[in-house]
Amino acid sequence: MNTFPDLPRTGPRRRPRTAVKALVAVTAVAAVAVGGAWGAGLGPFEGESGPDPEAVAEARAFLADWAAGRLPDAAARTTRPDRAQEVLSSFTAGLDIEKPVLTAGKPTEDEGSGGRAVTVPYTARMPVTGLGTWTYTAELPLRERGGEWKVDWRLSLVRLSGTEKFRLEREEAEPVRADDRAGRTLSAATHPSLGPVLARLARSTDGGGPRGAVLLVDRVTGEVRRTEAAFGSKTPENEGPVRTTLDARWQTAAEQALEKTGGKNAALVALRVEDGQILAVANSPADGFNRAVSGTYAPGSTWKIVTSSALLLKDAVAPDDVVDCPRYLTVGKRFQNVETSAHPGATFRKAFTESCNTAFIGLRSRLGDDELGEVAARYFGVGQTWHVGVPSYDGSVPEPRDATEKAASMIGQGRVQANPLIMASVTATAVSGRFHQPVLVPGTEDTTETEPLPPRVVAQLRTLLRATVTEGTARALAPLAGEVGGKTGTAEVSDDQENNGWMVAHRDGVAVACVVEEGVTGGGSAGPVLHALLSAAPRS
Structure with missing residues (x-):
C-alpha cells in the first residue's frame, strides 16, 4: 500500500514573506x-x-x-x-x-x-x-x-x-455487462473505446464499478481513524446487463470518426439535447484515459458560447453591435487571434463567427469578475456535481485573480476547465435553453439546480452557431444536410506544445463535442472528426 513516509510532527514554523488508494x-x-x-x-x-x-x-x-x-x-x-x-x-x-x-x-x-x-x-x-x-x-x-x-x-x-x-485502498471490479438503449450488447471487443467506460460503469443508484477509499490511519498501528473518501458500492449479484443510454450506431460512428485524427490523443461525446442522454463516448487511444468524460482541458473559443450567453443575458452587447477585432490586445500580456487575423469594425456576430479573441476580451469590463462563473453554473450546470454513471469531471470556472486572467477566461483560457462531455452539454443547453444533467445510465441521481435561458438569448445563440457554420470558422460542417450549428476552438497549452483543437456542433436534437490534443486549430483537426461523425451517424 502506498502511504506517506514516516514524518515527524512539524510545528508551526514561521517563514518570510514574498514580495510582490483483492x-x-x-x-x-x-x-x-x-x-x-x-x-x-x-x-x-x-x-x-x-x-x-x-x-x-x-x-x-x-x-x-x-x-x-x-x-x-x-x-x-x-x-x-x-x-x-x-x-x-x-x-x-x-x-x-x-x-x-x-x-x-x-x-x-x-x-x-x-x-x-x-x-x-x-x-x-x-x-x-x-x-x-x-x-x-x-x-x-x-x-x-x-x-x-x-x-x-x-x-x-x-x-x-x-x-x-493516508492509505489508498481499491477493490478492482470486473467490467459490468452492458446494453445500449435498444438492448444491443456493448463490449470493448465490439467498441474498443468503451473499454475504460464499461470498466467504471455504475449500476444506476446501486453503484458498482471500481470501489475503494482514501483512509486516514495511525502511522504506527495502521488502525483506521476515519475514511476520508469512499468510491463506488458493491455491485448487486445476479443482475442482468446494465441498460445504458448509449446507441451502438452512434458509438461505432464516433470511434470511426476519431480515426481522422491520425493517432493523436482525442475524445468526443454525443448526447441528446432534450434530456442529456449520452449516445456516444469515444477516446483515442481507445484503451487509455477516459478523457472525454474525466479530462480537464481549457475549452478555448468553444467557451465563447458561455461568454456570449453572459453578455446577452444582461444586454451588454447585441449581435449587430460593432465591437471591433484588432490583431492584438494587451491586458497584462499580449493576446492575439488565430493566425493574427483582424476584422476592423466587426459586429459581435462577426466576432463570434470568426472567433475573434480580441473582441471578446475587449468586452471584459461589461461582466463582473464572478459573472462568467455564475452564468456557467446557474444556466449550464458547469462546476456543479454531476452523477453521470461513471466518474466524471464536471468543470471549473474560478473567479479570475487579476485582469489578465479575466481576459483569458473570456476566451476559455486561464483557469477555465472543461472536457467534451461538458462542452457537448453546453451546446445542448445553448440551443434548447435548458440544462439537462448528462447521463450514461438512466435513473442516476440529479442534484443540480439550474435556471432556463431566456428564449431571446436561445434564439440569438442558435443564430450565432448557425452563422458560424455557414459563414465562419465551422464551415467544415457546411456541406452536411440539416440545420447544423457549431463553434470552433483553439486552446493554448504551453510554449512547447501545439494548441489543442476543439469543435462543438448540434443537429437533429443531438449535440456533439470533440477535442484533439495538439490539433493546432479546431476547424483543421476537430472539424473533420465531427463532419465524419455527423455524416455516418443515424438521423432521427
Missing part, C-alpha cells in the same frame, strides 16, 4: 497542470483590500504550482522546502491523484499578528484515478518575516498530523 495500492504519475501556463505568478486585482495582496498571491502561486505538478517550486514557497516536497510528492503519487483542482478562498488576517500572518482557505478537488474525486477543504497559513511571505509548512496543510498517514 485490495491493491497504487502509485501514479504526479499531478498534471491545471490551468496550464496561466496557473502561476499572477497577482491580485489592483486595489484589492484586506490582507496583504502579496501574501494572497503567494498562497495562490503555491496552489498553482502544486496543481500543475511543479512540486519543487511549490515546496520552495514554504518554510520547509525539503519536507514540503517530500509530503506533496507522496500525496499526489501515493494516492494516485491526477490533475487536482485547488481553489483559494477568501483570505483572513490573523488577529493579533499585526498583519504579519494571513490564512488562506482552499478547496481541493482531487481526482483519484479510476475511482472518483475526493473533495476537501483546508487552510494555508502564511507568515511574513523580513519583508517576504512564505507558506508556513505544517502537515495540517494536507489534513494530517505527525501521527497519521
